[in-house]
Amino acid sequence: MARPSRFQTFFFGLIPATALAVLRIVVGGITLIWSLTLLFQVDPLLTWLRVDPVRDIGWWQFWPTAPEGLVVSLVIGLILASILMTLGLWTKAATWAMFVLVLIIQRYNPFAFNGGDFILRSVLLLGLALAPAGAYLSIDSWRRSRSIVWEAPLVPAWTLRFIQLHISMGYILTVLLKLQGDTWLGGTALWYAFGLDGLTRFDVPAWAVTPPIGSLLGWATLVVELGVGVGVWFRKTRPYVLVAGVILHLAIAAAFEIGFFSYVMLASYLAFLPHRRDVRMLSRRVVLDPEPV
């Protein structure tokens, strides 16, 4: 039997469902809070302030003239689906419903959402919808076996890789773009960011956001972002870069009022949870050499 390549093992091997299960529970909880807070903002954000689908966002919007009652119903549907997903009951249907509902809801006023909301939708919810996210730590798994299963079942790796690759590439791309600008390397990026009164939680003295301190902080941000994007793929560096990433995002959350962004990014780190290293091929059930994640 031909030995599977590292590429095959990486994308199509079987891995324990632990990371997917934990990620499902946390993302379900975040989406529940996301939708509960949105429920009280449907009027006006998704009604009076709704944007023109043709002029502002292209041609795709579900029922552009939908009455407020329908939009409220969509958000309530999202709340219910979030609860089901968190509990792991009818997980597959609930997660697909969440992805579609978040997509429809955000389309009514995409100007009211930021990068964290789009990561939640386009990476985490879509990735979990594609994945067997209810295979472990869920009511679905309990209903299948009628007992509590403590050992995680093996599931195909590619959906977790979908999420991991997006998170990793997101960090790498943002560093590449920041290197094209003047402010991050020049040490003034934080000066500009902290000048946005509507988003900052507190004022900082100029010396803390201008060279040389501002330069050090800006460079440290780039190092951490590049470190997470690259270092997360190596078992030895993974814990260190993830801890650095947690500190970075907690600092961002402490300094700026940018909604769910930091929490969504932190949740995405759960996709890199370590697990047993017996990676097996989908159909051949061949035990391979240990693989990182």
Added chain:
Amino acid sequence: MSLTGVAAANSVWLPLEVQAAGHAFVNIVGQDVRWNMFSADPRGVDLDLWASIEYTDGTTTTWTIDRNVLGGDFQYYRFVQWAEWAVVLTSEDDLGGLAGWLATGTTKPIARITIFGSQRDPGQPGTPRPEPRAEVLLDLDASALHDLANPNG
């Protein structure tokens, strides 16, 4: 941004028909994104939006985006996000919606709603920031407000 979205955004070397199909696909499956994280530099200009509501009895109140709402910054930031776009991409449709909503939020007869936007340049790093430049973005009297708040008559 999703990798699909990145690919579509960087597909300028492909034939236009393929680009259009790619963008349509990205749009349908929700892989498009508006994300300032993917900009080279932080936005320098500070934006703000507020409205003055003048009642028929001569009193006036000012509406601003509430930072102390129940949902904390989870709700606040959504309004700020929208307001920043509204200030930059001023259109009567966007701001008329805000005026119409404000008009329905009170039982006191309203004489006029004026929506203001301000932009403040960042100035030179390390120096005092310049004063914001405020301007009237939309000014509606009672009859226009009535039409907005009651689009079906």
